[in-house]
Amino acid sequence: MPSHDVMPNMELYQPVQVEDALAIADRLAERGWLVGGGQDTYGWLKDRAKSADALIDLSAIESLRGIRETADGIEIGALTTLTEVATSDLIRGSYSLLADAASVVASPQIRNIGTLGGNVSQDVRCWYYRRGLSCYRAGGNLCYADTPQGMNREHALFDQSRCVAAGASDTAPALVALDASMVIQNLDGERVIAASEFFVGPANDIENTTVLRPGDILTSVRIPYTWANAEFYWEKVADRNVWDFSLVNVAAAFKITDGQIKDSRIVVGAVQTTPRRLNEVENAIRGNSRNADTAEAVKELSTTGARTLAHNGFKVSLMQNLVKRAIIA
Helix, strand or coil, X not given: CCCCCCCCCCEEECCCCHHHHHHHHHHHHHHEEEECCCCCHHHHHHCCCCCCCEEEECCCCHHHCCEEEECCEEEEECCCEHHHHHHCHHHHHHCHHHHHHHCCCCCHHHHHHCXXXXXXXXXXXXXXXXXXXXXXXXXXXXXXXXXXXXCCCCCCCCCCCCCCCCCCCCHHHHHHHCCCEEEEEECCEEEEEEHHHHECCCCCCCCCCECCCCCCEEEEEEEEHHHCCCXXXXXXXXCCCCCCCCCEEEEEEEEEECCEEEEEEEEEECXXXXXXXXXXXXXXXXXXXXCHXXXXXXXXXXXXXXXXXXXXXXXXXXXXXHHHHHHHC
């Protein structure tokens, strides 16, 4: 049997220009694997749960790094580290929701290496899938987690079409709440996709969690000025305060006029594969004050349609309470 203590053999490409990376990615197509910080990649490859003929290491492409002001907001290079996002004066000053989310991803060591692009592009964390079992997401015909005996404590409450795995990104809900856009390039050119459409659920695509396809490279994230300096709320609940993935998290932004909620974005993570925006809750609280009465009135509305599995029922009350806390703040 092959040893799992060493990486499998594969080619390595290290382009220094985006144009070269795009050409290599297009030529290799599904044979190639794009690497930023590599925090998600190397676990897959070392465990042999996925394989690639070649790695395309993007870390030397300086144009994919950095945080820049634009005419209508900011633009963050996809290779910008999570530590840089969390500590940026520009982001902390006007878009602190994203900085707060980035600041609690994994551990300081991982944030120093892990990138914003990698965090939003990572695959789901279901252990059946990650151990290489032939589940629906891996091309099989069974969901091992969605059974009475399945280990599904951390799994999804919503959008459970064959796969009940939950998304793992902490920054994704914050980006959706901020109405961010994702800039994607391939040899055909550039396209800009709303963050809310960048992430895809199993009902639309059982094998992918984003719209990225072979030959595509996520080059940057744009955040418009629309929600700059709003009232923000971020909270993550995990089993451990360091390194762990969210059981549930919430990212919220509020525009307040004369003490009343004029507009809001409330997005919950780790309850389905994609960030879950609570449109009905946003509509229900419009025109009300941020207080306990408003929060209590929409608590149960926030989890309408949830389907609990054998071991994740606690997520319903957890999600309701996080939404309440976000509204009350």
